[in-house]
Amino acid sequence: MASKTPVHVTVTGAAGQIGYALLFRIASGQLLGADQPLVLRLLEIEPAMGALHGVVMELEDCAYPLVAGIEATSDLKTAFDGTSWALLVGSVPRKAGMERNDLLTVNGGSFGPQGEAIGAHAAPDVRVLVVGNPCNTNCLIARSHAPDVPDDRWFAMTRLDQNRARSLVARRTGVPVSAVQALAIWGNHSSTQFPDFENAVIDGRRLTDVVADRSWLQGEFITTVQQRGAAIIEARGASSAASAANAVIDSVRSVLEPTPPGETVSLAVVSHGEYGAPEELVFGYPVRSDGKSWQVVEGLSHSDFARERIGATTDELESERRAVEDLLLGPV
Numbered sequence: 001m002a003s004k005t006p007v008h009v010t011v012t013g014a015a016g017q018i019g020y021a022l023l024f025r026i027a028s029g030q031l032l033g034a035d036q037p038l039v040l041r042l043l044e045i046e047p048a049m050g051a052l053h054g055v056v057m058e059l060e061d062c063a064y065p066l067v068a069g070i071e072a073t074s075d076l077k078t079a080f081d082g083t084s085w086a087l088l089v090g091s092v093p094r095k096a097g098m099e100r101n102d103l104l105t106v107n108g109g110s111f112g113p114q115g116e117a118i119g120a121h122a123a124p125d126v127r128v129l130v131v132g133n134p135c136n137t138n139c140l141i142a143r144s145h146a147p148d149v150p151d152d153r154w155f156a157m158t159r160l161d162q163n164r165a166r167s168l169v170a171r172r173t174g175v176p177v178s179a180v181q182a183l184a185i186w187g188n189h190s191s192t193q194f195p196d197f198e199n200a201v202i203d204g205r206r207l208t209d210v211v212a213d214r215s216w217l218q219g220e221f222i223t224t225v226q227q228r229g230a231a232i233i234e235a236r237g238a239s240s241a242a243s244a245a246n247a248v249i250d251s252v253r254s255v256l257e258p259t260p261p262g263e264t265v266s267l268a269v270v271s272h273g274e275y276g277a278p279e280e281l282v283f284g285y286p287v288r289s290d291g292k293s294w295q296v297v298e299g300l301s302h303s304d305f306a307r308e309r310i311g312a313t314t315d316e317l318e319s320e321r322r323a324v325e326d327l328l329l330g331p332v
């Protein structure tokens with residue numbers, strides 16, 4: 001049987017800690033399947049090229065049968081040339097004395113050129129997943145520089161938050177993780193995100209019927225999910241990396257595979273005004289895929305409490321958009 005044509009996968013920030021946890025999983029077939037050869041296109045900034053070279057040596061030393069080539073580069077055209085999946089992980093971390101708006105501007109400055117390079121050089125079927133923070137707004141910026149890449153190809157990662165919420169509920173209620181479904185993250189991947197317990201189910205029952213303690217759901221549950229990233233930094237002395245890489249794999253698989261019955265998956269996608277979110281914002285929604293295309297789940301209802309929380313995360317995304325206005329091209 002003739003083997004498949006290799007698919008090109010770009011990972012930016014490939015010498016970083018998420019890159020280190022992610023690349024080996026991609027190369028082993030966990031991203032695109034055990035029979036799909038791939039070419040890895042790894043982007044780093046110049047000062048990190050030495051470290052990236054070391055990662056490439058390790059990838060070579062795994063002798064992965066699926067890896068048809070590895071391109072390590074600091075050049076945007078080379079990084080995105082012919083790519084079908086652009087995983088934008090690289091970004092500059094917040095440093096002491098940096099305001100949130102400074103972070104938006106510093107990182108936004110690299111996502112514009114990356115978007116432009118995707119628009120100019122990627123494969124016609126390219127899909128983009130932004131992980132580097134602030135990921136929703138970085139995705140907004142990149143997309144504005146690639147107007148010919150259709151709206152439904154752009155994603156920012158809220159899946160780690162969903163996985164955190166799901167696991168927390170499973171531990172609280174003593175059920176397997178698989179019993180907790182449709183627990184989606186709304187809005188921004190930030191401390192204003194809303195993990196929507198109201199529409200979640202446990203073994204087919206409404207989560208709110210199983211967990212009667214509404215004050216826990218509205219309080220500690222939400223803040224634990226929102227603050228989990230900070231708690232990991234506190235405990236580990238470094239931010240989430242393996243769980244973030246795992247969520248990258250989950251995000252891509254959830255676009256490529258049909259969503260199981262009763263389940264929804266969390267992805268931040270380009271808003272077309274669903275549930276009142278302003279158009280064009282990259283907004284976290286519950287999504288379902290049929291394996292070919294995906295849709296935002298329709299017809300969900302929310303209490304006043306949930307609407308107020310979704311409003312707060314919407315306001316934050318709006319203010320992020322205002323802060324990067326100068327970096328946006330076109331009518332976003």
Ligand code: NAX
Nearest residue numbers: 013015016017018044045048090091110132133157160244
């Ligand atoms: P690291 O600092 O370990 O690695 C980032 C890498 O990106 C570095 O090697 C750096 O040289 C590179 N880089 C910086 N600017 C670049 C550019 N313009 N082009 C190419 N490479 C560039 O961070 P890591 O822990 O890997 O995290 C990466 C990003 O993921 C951070 O922005 C982080 O905040 C974000 N996260 C997002 C999550 C999400 O759920 N959306 C969760 C995990 C993580 O916090």
